[in-house]
Amino acid sequence: MEKRIRRQRCQLPSCYYEGYLQKRSIKDKVARKLWTCLCGNTLFFFNEMRDADYIEKLDLSGMISVTDDNSQDHNLDAARFILRIKDRNIKFTAPSAEARELWKGYIYSVAKLFVPSSLNLLPGQVQMLKQTVELEKQRPKNIIPPAVTSCSHYVSVQADMPACYHSVSRVDAELLLEKEAERGNMLLRPGRDGNSFAVTTRQDLYGPVFRHYRVTRKHEGGFFIDVDNPVPCATLHDVINYLVEKTNGVLIPLLIEQTYEDHISYILSDVESGEMSVQQALSIVPPSVPLKPAVLRKPTPEPAPAPTVEESLCLNDMKDTGGPANSSAVPLAPLEKITPRKALMPPIAALRKIPPAPSPRNKIRKMGTHSDTT
Template sequence: MATRPARNRSQLPSCYYEGYLEKRSFKDKTSRKLWTSLCGDTLFFYNEKRDTTYVEKLELSGLLSVTDDGTQDRNLDAARLNLKMKDEMIKFTAPTAEARELWKGYIRSVTELSVPSSLNLLPGQIHMLQEAVEREKERKKKTSPPPVSSSPYITLQADMPACYHTVSRIEAEMLLEREVKRGNLLLRPGSNGNFALTTMQNHDGSIFKHYRVNRKHTGGFEIDVENPVLCATLYDVINYFVERTDRYLIPLIMEEAYEKKISYIQSDEENGEKSVQQASTNLIPPNLPARPVLPRIPAPEPAPEPVEEEDSCLYEIIEKEKEMDSSASPPSEPDKKAQKKPIMPPIPAPRKISLLPSPPSSASSIKNEPKMGNLVDPLAQTISELKQKLEGKAKCGD
């Protein structure tokens, strides 16, 4: 199977590979041989090769893996492969083993945006896969919404209108057709960082219209119609379409439904039957207990300053003296005066030194009298005089 140029389908992305595949899933009772086109990251299935309207499609964004299937087929040349999606397993049968390798290569290259290395292909086929990867990268750059921070007029995602959906042109049409009860107008990403607006009307079938909304460098947006319309914000763009069509166009807002009542499942202890019960909505909230008053905790006293070991003995002596002074009786006035006077040591009387020799005395007194060179000790002289007087009184008594 060889690739061929994509058919002229303006609503489909770029076609990378086409061919017949037998498709079978859990929903299909029997295998169906369908013409399959890989356009962008989506597989489109047609009943015949010449058909221009596809019967179903498979988005590969939820692809988990692509593996070979070794199950034997009645056609000995056929080769099977399995596509594991998030919610189902889809089995395909390719006409040849080479076709299976090419389908695996294109599917993985488009979803992973890189050419896998574990493929049994020729260099020319590898080059074709590389070209498909580059084209897919460029396509995703154009269809992806511009970063929010790139616009000075849209600072947050919440500033986007609620009918803004990140879908392509064909996906927008399918979304509007599926959600016709919710709205028939949506805003989507455009090319070159701009926006596009898609509408759907019913007139003997679904009629889709697409409008370009350009971003102005000077600020605001412009609806690219015959007479361009300037709008300050994207909200003004939506309001312009709604008001100009007498509110026939309704923005498509995908809001999920929310429950209005609180319910729960209760099980009967006797028979084990379960039933849905509705919670009462007139419940009175419980009263919160009074806030306890915490007792005041006194501030801790400051710790005494540490006393150095050298001054500890002196500190004890001072404290003892203070206790003794406080316990003793108060002194009298004279004592107080005496205490005020400083205690001085007694001053000795000046010594009298006589340079004359002492009179002769007895031999015993002379022997006991100390001599200090030519000078006589005055104390020894006084002692000798007293001894003479005592000896004289003793003689008179006799």
């Protein structure tokens, strides 16, 4: 069976309007809150706003009408509307009455290529719808045929399958669940007839117990779990979520992480000997980006040492005589008071004591005494 592939959100047509909507078909019992994007003339539904892969899409080329839903409901503030497409009706619930009018206006304008006059919108909102109509009219002309388009724009991204889908047979599914018992106990696989699917589970009850559930595709779209009371599900993701919720998390989807090589290697054959060997490709390190030059700071000049006394005297003399000293010279330190040094005594006089010389008065006295005696 060939897997359905789809493009990511970035590869979809231009988005005209988006927001959360509760979607419920007439036959569905529970409404689902989905992030809805109007891209071109198709509605794409995502589980969450940040998801890259959509889970459903709805073509609006066969739209018949879009009208308010005035049926009785316990939620009096619900802004509901019904979208009629060919042989089915789909009910939506918008977060507010204004959002409902905008959704109706965008859907009708894109599908019929003109703005309806029965909507309760502001002039600016009507102008946006007119611009959307013009863009939608030009969109088919801007589509490039796949033959001349770069293959990078049409790369298949992900199959419309849950992560626990494994393309194995009934027996191989049991062996896989037995081998990977620590990673999960439930997987989705293709059915025997090629048009349906099956869910295989494994649990322990005095030994391994395997169970298989058929998942059949509905003619009008969607799936249902084929048990005594069939369980309708819009997508295969809902099938897995239903089994996980109803078993209180006992059933765990089998997720096998894919491993990747750490090095680039290749098999090389020796021409002379014929031997095969595994070689690793040399990794080329990209040149490093040169660092930005650092801002060089000017070195801080060290303070000049204070001049000595002799230097201060010399500089002062030069300044007084008109020498090279000028106003830009280094300021001189204040002169210190110089204490006069005593004369050095000869070494011999320092060793022996010299008696002090007599004063003139004593000398006269001595001379007088000597004269009296004579």
